[in-house]
Amino acid sequence: MPLRVAIIGGGIGGLVLAQLLRIRNNPDVLVQVFERDATAEARDQGYYLGLTGETVALLQPTFENLPKLAELLKDSRSTYTAARMVDANHNILVNFPVPAGGCFINRVDLRQALLQGLDVQWNKQFVSYSESLEDGAVHIQFRDGSTATADILVGADGANSPVREQRAPAVRYNDLGVTTIAGVSPLESASPAIRTLVNDGLVRWLGPDGHTVMMFPVFAVKEGQQSQLMWVLSYPGQRADWEGKFSGSGEDVTDEYSESSHARQALMEDCVARTQARFAPDLADIIRATPTEVNLFGPRQIYSTEVAQVRTLLSPPCGRVILLGDAAHATTTHRGLGANTAVADAADLAQSIAGAAGDSLALIQALQQYEKVMVARGIKVIKESVQVTGSIHSSGWSATWIRPAFLRVINVLIRLFV
Numbered sequence: 001m002p003l004r005v006a007i008i009g010g011g012i013g014g015l016v017l018a019q020l021l022r023i024r025n026n027p028d029v030l031v032q033v034f035e036r037d038a039t040a041e042a043r044d045q046g047y048y049l050g051l052t053g054e055t056v057a058l059l060q061p062t063f064e065n066l067p068k069l070a071e072l073l074k075d076s077r078s079t080y081t082a083a084r085m086v087d088a089n090h091n092i093l094v095n096f097p098v099p100a101g102g103c104f105i106n107r108v109d110l111r112q113a114l115l116q117g118l119d120v121q122w123n124k125q126f127v128s129y130s131e132s133l134e135d136g137a138v139h140i141q142f143r144d145g146s147t148a149t150a151d152i153l154v155g156a157d158g159a160n161s162p163v164r165e166q167r168a169p170a171v172r173y174n175d176l177g178v179t180t181i182a183g184v185s186p187l188e189s190a191s192p193a194i195r196t197l198v199n200d201g202l203v204r205w206l207g208p209d210g211h212t213v214m215m216f217p218v219f220a221v222k223e224g225q226q227s228q229l230m231w232v233l234s235y236p237g238q239r240a241d242w243e244g245k246f247s248g249s250g251e252d253v254t255d256e257y258s259e260s261s262h263a264r265q266a267l268m269e270d271c272v273a274r275t276q277a278r279f280a281p282d283l284a285d286i287i288r289a290t291p292t293e294v295n296l297f298g299p300r301q302i303y304s305t306e307v308a309q310v311r312t313l314l315s316p317p318c319g320r321v322i323l324l325g326d327a328a329h330a331t332t333t334h335r336g337l338g339a340n341t342a343v344a345d346a347a348d349l350a351q352s353i354a355g356a357a358g359d360s361l362a363l364i365q366a367l368q369q370y371e372k373v374m375v376a377r378g379i380k381v382i383k384e385s386v387q388v389t390g391s392i393h394s395s396g397w398s399a400t401w402i403r404p405a406f407l408r409v410i411n412v413l414i415r416l417f418v
C-alpha cells in the first residue's frame with residue numbers, strides 16, 4: 001500500500017509540498033490536500049509577496065509540471081534587484097545587497113499556479129486528529145463530519161494552525177503591539193522622487209513615533225493590467241485602539257487576510273493623517289489614491305511565535321504528525337521571510353518523505369531529522385524578524401539619531417566589502 005500523506009492547508013507551504021512530492025511520480029506516495037476554503041477563489045488573497053532567489057531556485061523542479069508558475073516567477077517585470085531603507089524625506093540610509101532571482105508575486109496568481117494538476121479537497125476544515133496504536137495510522141476529523149486516514153499528517157495550516165494546537169499546544173502566536181494596514185495604489189500616483197526610489201525594488205521609509213511605510217512596485221504583466229504600488233503602513237498600537245472603530249466586531253482579526261468591511265473611509269483618513277504628519281507629503285498622496293473598497297487591507301496586529309516555544313516542538317520528537325511553515329514558526333512580516341521559509345520547509349520535507357517512503361522506521365527518523373532542521377530555521381527567522389520589527393518601530397532619540405547613523409555606517413561597509 002502506498003504511503004498516505006494528508007496535508008492540511010492549501011496555502012503556499014502545503015501546495016509546494018504536494019507539488020514537490022508529485023514531480024517525483026513515486027507510486028509509493030499518495031498525497032491528499034485538505035483546505036478549509038470553499039474554492040480556490042473563496043478568500044481575498046490580494047496581497048503581493050516577495051520571493052527570494054533561493055526560493056525561486058527551490059521551486060525550479062516544479063516548472064516542467066507548472067509552466068504558469070515558471071512564467072510568473074521568471075518574468076523580468078516581476079523581479080527585483082534592490083532593497084533599501086530611507087528616512088522620512090526620501091534620503092537613502094542603506095542599500096542592502098539583494099541576491100539575484102527574487103520576484104514579487106500576487107498571492108492569488110501564486111496559488112492558482114501551484115494548484116495546477118492537484119486534486120485539492122476544498123471545504124474540508126480540519127478539526128482534530130487521533131493516532132491509532134492499532135493500525136499506526138492517523139485518523140482525521142473535519143468540521144463537515146467527514147473523516148480521512150493517513151500514514152503521515154502534515155499541518156500546513158498557517159499561523160493559527162489547529163493541527164499545532166493539538167500537536168504542540170505550548171506554541172503560541174503572540175500580539176507584539178504593532179498595528180499594520182496595507183493597500184495597493186496605481187503606480188502613477190507616485191511622485192517622480194518615489195518612482196525613482198521604488199523602480200528596482202523594495203523601499204522602507206523610517207519615520208518618527210515608530211511609524212514606518214514599506215512600498216514596492218508591481219509592474220503590469222498581463223494584458224489590461226495596471227502597474228501598481230503595494231504599500232504597508234505600521235506603527236506601535238494595540239488592537240483595542242482600532243477594534244470597533246475601523247473593524248466590525250466578531251471578525252477573525254488574527255487571520256492574515258481578514259479585511260475590515262466597516263469604516264473603511266475612516267481607516268483611510270487615519271492612514272493618510274498619520275503619514276502626512278510624519279513623512280514627505282508625496283507618501284500620503286499614494287495612500288490617498290488607494291481604491292478603498294477593493295485594495296485596502298486591515299487593520300491587523302503583528303504577531304509572532306516565541307523562540308522558546310518553538311523549541312518545544314522537539315521534545316518529544318514528532319511521530320506521524322509534522323508541521324511546516326507558519327503552523328510551526330509564524331512570525332512578523334517585516335523581514336519578508338514567512339512564505340520563503342514555508343517553501344524551504346516544504347522542500348526539505350518532500351525530500352525526507354520521498355527518500356524514506358518504503359521504510360517505516362527510516363521514515364520516522366527522516367521526519368525527526370526534518371523537524372530539527374525546520375525548527376532551527378524557524379527560530380533563526382523569528383529572531384531576525386522580531387529584531388527588525390522592534391528596530392523599525394522604535395522611537396525617541398535613539399531612533400532619531402543613532403538608528404540613521406548606524407544604517408549609514410552599514411551602508412558604507414556594504415559598499416566597501418560586498
Ligand SMILES: Cc1cc2nc3c(=O)[nH]c(=O)nc-3n(C[C@H](O)[C@H](O)[C@H](O)COP(=O)(O)OP(=O)(O)OC[C@H]3O[C@@H](n4cnc5c(N)ncnc54)[C@H](O)[C@@H]3O)c2cc1C
Pocket residue numbers: 008009010011012013014034035036037047048049050051124125126127156157158159161162182256324325326327333336337338339340341342
Ligand atoms: C501582509 C503580509 C505580507 C507578507 N509578505 C511576505 C513576503 O513578502 N515574503 C514572505 O516570504 N512572506 C510574507 N508573508 C508571510 C507569508 O504570507 C506566510 O508566512 C506564508 O503564507 C506561510 O505559508 P503557509 O503555507 O505556512 O501558511 P498559509 O499560507 O497561511 O496557508 C495556510 C492554509 O491553511 C488553511 N487552513 C487553515 N486552517 C485550516 C483548517 N482548519 N483546515 C484546513 N485548512 C486550513 C488556510 O486556509 C490556508 O490556505 C506576508 C504575510 C502577510 C500577512
